[in-house]
Amino acid sequence: MFTDNIQGKMKYIGGKNEYAAAARTADHCPNFKLDEEDEMVADQVRSCYNCRYRRWTEDSFICCNPNSV
Amino acid sequence: MEILIAIDDTDNLDSKGTGELAEEIAVTIRKRGWGNTQGVTRHQLFIHKDIPYTSHNSSMCFRAEIKPEFFEEIKQFSQEYLRKESADGSDPGLCIVTIHELKNHEKLMEFGSNAKKQIITKKEAYDLAKELGIHLSEHGGTGQGIIGALAGAGLRLRGSDGRFKGGINLPKDKTSVQVKELKNYDNLNEVMSIDGQIINDEEYVLINGKIKTVLLNHRAVLFVQPAETEDEGARWENCSKQYLRRF
Numbered sequence: 001m002f003t004d005n006i007q008g009k010m011k012y013i014g015g016k017n018e019y020a021a022a023a024r025t026a027d028h029c030p031n032f033k034l035d036e037e038d039e040m041v042a043d044q045v046r047s048c049y050n051c052r053y054r055r056w057t058e059d060s061f062i063c064c065n066p067n068s069v
Numbered sequence: 070m071e072i073l074i075a076i077d078d079t080d081n082l083d084s085k086g087t088g089e090l091a092e093e094i095a096v097t098i099r100k101r102g103w104g105n106t107q108g109v110t111r112h113q114l115f116i117h118k119d120i121p122y123t124s125h126n127s128s129m130c131f132r133a134e135i136k137p138e139f140f141e142e143i144k145q146f147s148q149e150y151l152r153k154e155s156a157d158g159s160d161p162g163l164c165i166v167t168i169h170e171l172k173n174h175e176k177l178m179e180f181g182s183n184a185k186k187q188i189i190t191k192k193e194a195y196d197l198a199k200e201l202g203i204h205l206s207e208h209g210g211t212g213q214g215i216i217g218a219l220a221g222a223g224l225r226l227r228g229s230d231g232r233f234k235g236g237i238n239l240p241k242d243k244t245s246v247q248v249k250e251l252k253n254y255d256n257l258n259e260v261m262s263i264d265g266q267i268i269n270d271e272e273y274v275l276i277n278g279k280i281k282t283v284l285l286n287h288r289a290v291l292f293v294q295p296a297e298t299e300d301e302g303a304r305w306e307n308c309s310k311q312y313l314r315r316f
Binding site for chain 2: 019035036037038039040041042043052053054055056057058064
């Protein structure tokens with residue numbers, strides 16, 4: 001669900017509203033870290049959308065975990 | 070006297086969030102007898118590749134009714150607190166608005182609205198703060214956080230933006246609550262359906278998870294939608310995080 005963006009960071013290709021896919025992706029991610037409650041936007045707790053390492057962009061987010069591949 | 074305190078850009082990926090720092094400043098104001106505070110609100114600002122931010126570009130603000138003689142102490146404490154507690158690599162900014170001295174409310178509110186849709190420079194923020202008589206200070210890094218701090222104050226002043234930090238946890242065995250009981254909680258003034266209907270005090274709401282409210286027309290509003298299945302006499306249920314995201 002990720003692709004390299006122009007800065008070489010991992011950009012999520014599902015956009016901002018693919019809740020089920022973002023939950024599945026986080027389920028398989030060993031680096032998932034839950035963000036503080038006020039920044040959570042998905043009802044599925046374990047979701048890339050709720051992860052401390054996601055950095056929102058205009059149309060999606062990039063994964064900022066240094067161990068992401 | 071009434072003031073607004075807003076902060077922004079105090080965190081990094083591993084630190085406490087900006088909301089937590091705002092809450093701690095508010096708690097100190099109450100504990101030291103400097104005044105009373107209202108809930109902290111989170112204001113989403115513009116997401117753009119040319120704007121530096123840690124992960125979400127949101128600003129935090131609260132309103133306080135303080136004893137005027139403590140204004141300087143509150144300002145000094147807040148500045149020192151940001152210097153001490155802000156994370157490495159962050160660019161913290163602090164804004165304090167004394168509402169009765171504010172020279173032009175509309176200009177500050179407009180600044181807040183603009184910060185949700187366009188890039189704004191530090192110079193523009195400092196120029197406006199000077200013109201309106203607002204305290205604006207930076208406490209490390211590039212100090213870029215002053216832009217979000219000023220914007221957060223403007224959005225809070227407008228009274229229709231952002232979600233309240235934290236929320237209300239009901240006892241585990243309680244799932245259905247009457248509106249009039251809900252309105253006894255802090256940061257919950259009104260229950261409203263997603264099409265704008267005020268829900269009357271006698272109705273019941275099914276509560277899933279934590280109760281989260283948003284700032285709308287200067288009120289803390291709990292949004293509800295028709296319940297999927299009517300249970301315990303409740304025709305309504307609280308909206309999901311996904312719905313509240315728009316605030």
